[in-house]
Amino acid sequence: MKMRYIGTTDIEASVVSLGAWAIGGGPWWGASDTAESIGAIHAALDAGINMIDTAPAYGLGRSEEVIAKALAGRRDKVIIATKCGIWWQDKRDVIAFEVEGETAYKSLSPETIRQEIEMSLRRLNTDYIDLYQTHWPVTKEGSYLIEDTMACLLELKSQGKIRAIGASNVSIAEIEAYQAVGVLDTLQPRYSMLDRSIEQELLPFCIKNTISTLAYSPLEQGLLTGKFGMDYSLDKDNTRNGRPWFRPENRHKVLQMLSQWQDLTQQYHCTLSQLVIAWTIAQEGVTFVLCGARRAEHAIANAKAGDLTLSEEDMQRMRTDVLLLGEPV
Numbered sequence: 001m002k003m004r005y006i007g008t009t010d011i012e013a014s015v016v017s018l019g020a021w022a023i024g025g026g027p028w029w030g031a032s033d034t035a036e037s038i039g040a041i042h043a044a045l046d047a048g049i050n051m052i053d054t055a056p057a058y059g060l061g062r063s064e065e066v067i068a069k070a071l072a073g074r075r076d077k078v079i080i081a082t083k084c085g086i087w088w089q090d091k092r093d094v095i096a097f098e099v100e101g102e103t104a105y106k107s108l109s110p111e112t113i114r115q116e117i118e119m120s121l122r123r124l125n126t127d128y129i130d131l132y133q134t135h136w137p138v139t140k141e142g143s144y145l146i147e148d149t150m151a152c153l154l155e156l157k158s159q160g161k162i163r164a165i166g167a168s169n170v171s172i173a174e175i176e177a178y179q180a181v182g183v184l185d186t187l188q189p190r191y192s193m194l195d196r197s198i199e200q201e202l203l204p205f206c207i208k209n210t211i212s213t214l215a216y217s218p219l220e221q222g223l224l225t226g227k228f229g230m231d232y233s234l235d236k237d238n239t240r241n242g243r244p245w246f247r248p249e250n251r252h253k254v255l256q257m258l259s260q261w262q263d264l265t266q267q268y269h270c271t272l273s274q275l276v277i278a279w280t281i282a283q284e285g286v287t288f289v290l291c292g293a294r295r296a297e298h299a300i301a302n303a304k305a306g307d308l309t310l311s312e313e314d315m316q317r318m319r320t321d322v323l324l325l326g327e328p329v
């Protein structure tokens with residue numbers, strides 16, 4: 001497994017890391033079995049993955065709790081990345097979404113963050129978080145600014161409650177506001193070979209500023225594994241419904257593209273998922289790839305892609321095929 005440093009810290013994490021959103025289950029992903037999820041986490045660690053990304057919002061606390069159970073006795077071997085800024089205990093700044101009968105709010109006020117960190121530490125059964133990230137920016141004109149959020153995160157760092165600071169789903173202007181106050185170590189943007197919008201500005205900016213990136217949904221929530229055929233239909237609340245590439249007319253084109261890469265999977269003795277993950281890791285500016293998995297066999301297979309190196313020529317061929325798809329309709 002290739003390892004890389006987080007930002008300018010001395011924290012080393014695996015290029016393929018485990019995404020624990022689906023482990024939280026709920027209507028977005030359908031029920032997740034706790035024992036199976038714990039098996040997936042153990043399998044990931046045994047296969048060389050050492051970073052797990054989660055958030056309080058994933059299953060309204062369930063993902064963090066399952067991780068705590070899985071890490072009993074192994075906490076010091078693992079980089080835990082969790083988040084703040086989605087709050088459902090009472091009414092706060094801006095409505096984010098409704099799920100499982102709860103209304104969740106976006107709030108990154110120092111008051112919210114100070115309460116959230118204690119809840120995450122408790123759920124995760126630990127006294128420190130390795131990487132603490134703001135989940136979504138809060139756009140409300142309000143009583144606090146990004147500067148206040150960052151000052152609060154720096155305070156948590158000086159107290160030893162967190163080791164590194166990150167932000168997710170932010171723009172360059174927002175990153176600059178964080179950086180005006182202190183060091184932002186990581187960015188967590190959406191990035192897959194089908195969704196490359198951050199290649200233009202955000203990734204070059206991160207390279208220039210030594211900010212590590214944790215690319216999320218690299219498998220387009222499973223579409224790029226090739227396992228969702230044309231006959232697959234989604235439940236109404238399934239998170240994949242929101243992804244344009246899952247629409248039948250677009251899915252058809254993606255499946256056709258993937259079917260043309262059989263010679264590549266044979267040449268590299270790998271699966272489609274591994275080919276896609278290896279391609280994603282190799283893109284300039286991408287530091288870590290967060291691969292979601294809640295089954296041991298998926299975690300093990302994804303980890304193997306951390307050792308796979310594709311030739312420049314093959315990666316260029318894959319990029320050309322992706323470009324030929326055009327934009328989803």
Ligand SMILES: NC(=O)c1ccc[n+]([C@@H]2O[C@H](COP(=O)([O-])OP(=O)(O)OC[C@H]3O[C@@H](n4cnc5c(N)ncnc54)[C@H](OP(=O)(O)O)[C@@H]3O)[C@@H](O)[C@H]2O)c1
Binds near residue numbers: 216225302
């Ligand atoms: N910051 C944010 O706003 C944000 C947003 C989205 C995601 N994330 C993070 O990024 C992580 C990854 O993103 P994601 O979970 O949305 O999508 P993803 O990694 O692109 O896809 C994950 C899903 O693909 C399927 N899968 C994974 N590996 C597979 C394999 N080897 N073979 C067959 N199927 C496989 C599994 O579906 P099944 O379990 O259904 O089989 C899995 O749940 C999340 O878990 C989360 O940590 C962050």
